[in-house]
Amino acid sequence: MLVTTSIEPPTRAELLHLYHEMLLIRRFEEQCNALFLQGKIPSTLHLYIGQEAVAVGVCSALRPDDFVLGTHRPHGHALAKGVSSRSIMAELFGKVTGCCKAKGGSMHVGDMAVGMFPAIAIVGANAPIAVGSALSAKMRGTQQVTIAFFGEGGSNEGAVHEAMNMAAIWQLPVLFICENNLYGASTPISQVVAVENVADRAAAYGIPGVIVDGNDVLAVQEATRIAVERAREGKGPTLLECKTYRLCGHSRSDACNYRTRDEEAEWRDKDPLVRLSRYITEVAQLATAEEIAQVAEEVEAIMQDAINFAEESPEPQPEEALLHVFWEGN
Amino acid sequence: MLVTTSIEPPTRAELLHLYHEMLLIRRFEEQCNALFLQGKIPSTLHLYIGQEAVAVGVCSALRPDDFVLGTHRPHGHALAKGVSSRSIMAELFGKVTGCCKAKGGSMHVGDMAVGMFPAIAIVGANAPIAVGSALSAKMRGTQQVTIAFFGEGGSNEGAVHEAMNMAAIWQLPVLFICENNLYGASTPISQVVAVENVADRAAAYGIPGVIVDGNDVLAVQEATRIAVERAREGKGPTLLECKTYRLCGHSRSDACNYRTRDEEAEWRDKDPLVRLSRYITEVAQLATAEEIAQVAEEVEAIMQDAINFAEESPEPQPEEALLHVFWEGN
Amino acid sequence: MPEMTIAEALREGIREEMRRDPSVFCLGEDIGIPGGFGGAFTVTLGLSDEFGHDRILDTPISEIGIAGVAIGAAMTGMRPIADVQYGDFLFCMMDQLANQAAKMTYMSGGTVKVPLVMRAPVGSTRRGSQHAQSLEAFFTHIPGLKVLAPSTAYDAKGLLKSAIRDDNPVLIFEHKLLYGSKGGRSEKGALTAVGEVPSEDYVVPIGKGVVRRTGKDVTIVGKLLTVYRALEAAQELAQEGIEAEVIDPRTLIPLDKEIILESVRKTGRLVVVEEDNITHGWGAEIAAMVAEEAFFYLDAPIKRVAAPDTPPPFAPPMEAFYVPSTARVVSAVKSLF
């Protein structure tokens, strides 16, 4: 099943909002890279550049009280779900104002107050936890939907298999979003998955397996909406594969010599941000290039604020390491 | 793909051999039950009664140097692969002459000299090990095939998913034989698998998923032969689902109150031994009832010998517990 | 007060907490199927009659999934009690327990809680190496987990209730030979740890050990089955004039260090008894802690009585050699005088 953009066209406000969200992620990640090189971010980093349409497409189809579980590459997931850019940036800087009080770092950003679980850096391990969250929503009767993001590489983990099976037999409100960016670190999908699409694996669980252009935010949003509706109606999980590409290294200082410059150029032409801005200005003609530039300025202001906030926030005291091993109350 | 019995009819000798093998397993398991009740077998027991056509059908299609990995219910696998009934019985009795020198017990019987790995009682854990064995055969260029048995319940383990995927991408000579006996302990398959057939899961790996009547030894043998041939030709793994039923409790003293007497009766009518003997005497008319009874006598003699051997063998010295933590040579 | 086995006491504890709090539920393999086993050792037998199959939730054979589901449910308002049929299978879900459940509160800077309970049977019972291990030491070494080891029916119910109400991941280790399960699930060599268990609501606080026998000459620390071995040894020793104090920590993490230290300060001698392999076992920490914190009170080397460094063997003579006996405790104590 291939989903294309819905007939009902999105409004100008919606479109500009999506663009805003995606650009925020892009700029956040670009700044992270620069700040890392300046030595201000002590952490390792897995950036989300190129995949913005997935997180934003998915999260824009959710209710605020729905849940998201991210991966080792979670900044995009967290920003799209509404975690403040200040608190993420502060976390990366290792400051106490960080969303995890500087205990987590890049790979564990999250904020349960906005439905974003602390991200999980063990590939695939978030999937069964997402199923538990969905089970809980069903038991509590809240109709909340839970999202588990994972990569095509992660789809080979046993944890993901167990999770999809359990979600299927109990018809739980959970969406498995596979971000197929063609590589797991240096490893191309063709070497580690024998089927054409990760979505084909849905057949093992009797759940819908949907493929979508992961660089088309409207397509991702639409596919997610359909799956979310199913889930809220108690019809169970969906495996949604978003075909995309990481327009950056796997982690800091990866020269990407395991892939060709041609392939990268091809995908740069499909840059989800460029595509959306073209769609807005040229196809839908709902905003001008100047208005798009206006969004960029807003984003820049948010970014600068986040960086300032992070810079000015205090570092934790060393002994704070001893806190929060166990729950200490709100 | 449903496999039915091949056109080429088996010979009288072949048929009597299959019957002999199956009856040996049946009688072995019945005796185990009795000996357990008499207090002679100290171990827990998972018996193979009702599933004999699977182990015998599969193993009769193998070369002696092929490998088999069994489960927590391994007596049938071991006997069919050629582990001596003496050494298995002695193992169950906890005697030093046992195939594992009384260190393993019922759930770990095996004998690498005849290609039977020590059985593995962690559900699903044998599958990746079987893949390693197949990889090794490919590397060593031996054309040996490896068999991993597991139940429909075990198919929900992450280990099995990882194993099938790895076997598929590397096109390894391994067969995943799912013995679908409808229950995992007390749990019916309908509650834990959302697809109709476990074989449907082959679609997730791009490998053949074959379904066969697991109570028809000739059908199992034929399906195995096809898969083995593929494997030896370097065309990769097959997932073969054998539909069968356990005509006994899950483990010692299980009253099977989670299933109906009607269902049991239905399956008793499909008893693989009765079916094979009827086929031999009535359909193929290659042997008489007397000749079948003759096989039974032979089997009885083997059984008696195995029991005598086990009874008369010495128990290990307590301190032998300290041996063989590490490899001590042949 | 009614008398109960540990299996019954656990069952009643679950029942009372499930009645009290709708967010409590059980999940695991074969725990609630009608006509089934009620878990590997009958603890949940019959509970699905009262609570239905949504709250006594039978799962696929998917240990990673069971643990992960418990974590996700716990983080979003539920209080799952997960069941693993044999402790040995905890290794299959080790990542979920060690990397996820135990670290989630910490990694989030204390902003999320994971109130889950995981119950696991341990002990060697003629089933061979993969159904016999004592795994406590693996989990007492994971910061973020609480670890309980009740040896009586009273403690089993009271600690389980504390665990369910606790806002952290709690592992409860239960010994197969102490359950007192009946019928098909009764175990050869089992002790009947039947005891009085109040019908009214009570809890046993997490983190408090108990002196099972007082004595002035030597301190013996045991847990689960080895508490009973220690008590038997103490009786024998008394006949030879050695009065042993027997301590049952009940909670392994957090440990009631003071109850052990106080005893050692009095007796000057320590023997730790456990069923697990000796090297890098649970007893090592007890010994190391005392060797640091009560060193100047010690009159003799610290002895550990434990299984040798082998996997659990199957055959009864070897298994009996593997599992620490009362006689071995007695002789370890005597070697200190």
Added chain:
Amino acid sequence: MPEMTIAEALREGIREEMRRDPSVFCLGEDIGIPGGFGGAFTVTLGLSDEFGHDRILDTPISEIGIAGVAIGAAMTGMRPIADVQYGDFLFCMMDQLANQAAKMTYMSGGTVKVPLVMRAPVGSTRRGSQHAQSLEAFFTHIPGLKVLAPSTAYDAKGLLKSAIRDDNPVLIFEHKLLYGSKGGRSEKGALTAVGEVPSEDYVVPIGKGVVRRTGKDVTIVGKLLTVYRALEAAQELAQEGIEAEVIDPRTLIPLDKEIILESVRKTGRLVVVEEDNITHGWGAEIAAMVAEEAFFYLDAPIKRVAAPDTPPPFAPPMEAFYVPSTARVVSAVKSLF
């Protein structure tokens, strides 16, 4: 003799053994992809050029599978060297290591062997809780495994070669801050453990510790990175007139007990230093062993310097607090005088 980093020494060790024995091969995630990383810390970089992709085998992200495949191959005539990108992921394959690899020879009554090597990086390096743990203690408690922890380039190559030739499952823990990996994989805060490494064939025997510094006043036992912390501490202490003996066991299982006991019999004082969480850590066994076997030689309590009982925190100030510093070793030693 050429000078090498530990990463280089390990690479040369693998290369020589793969040349010598066609049954040796490597498997793991991202170990051989052209243009890739050569493993998370460059150890296998370039090896696929010489040995091809069948013998430097890139796997899916499937840790259970990696371990299982290594076991199955090892049991049928091959000698796999498996790679895990971060030690923390060993928890994902714990069942295969603890229940299968470690027990297979035993459960089979000594009839099968499992000659596999598993390499795992440990240590806290600003990556947060799930990429930082020191997991040695989990594996030193599993009978049937051998466990190595080389801290120099010479030992890394020599022990790796011994491990590959050993007929048992061997885990090698490598410290991220000692690799000396260059370029994109260089680590903040790394020590450069460059050392002379013979080009000719040699092995370092499994089970033999080494005295890194002799001294008469106190014994300090460290491993991996903490060997260097201990040596730094010894230098500081020497200025105050305390001569510390520093012991690097190199092999954790089987342990060279005698080298430790001999030292303690001489010095009468013991401090154990490790990067892992203190409670039920590796150091507990060293302390317990000495408290039993050299009790009457001890003049002071046994001290352990280790991480506190928390998951590894991310932010540098907290991480620096977590990882034992030289200063903490110095003050632990001084507290014994």
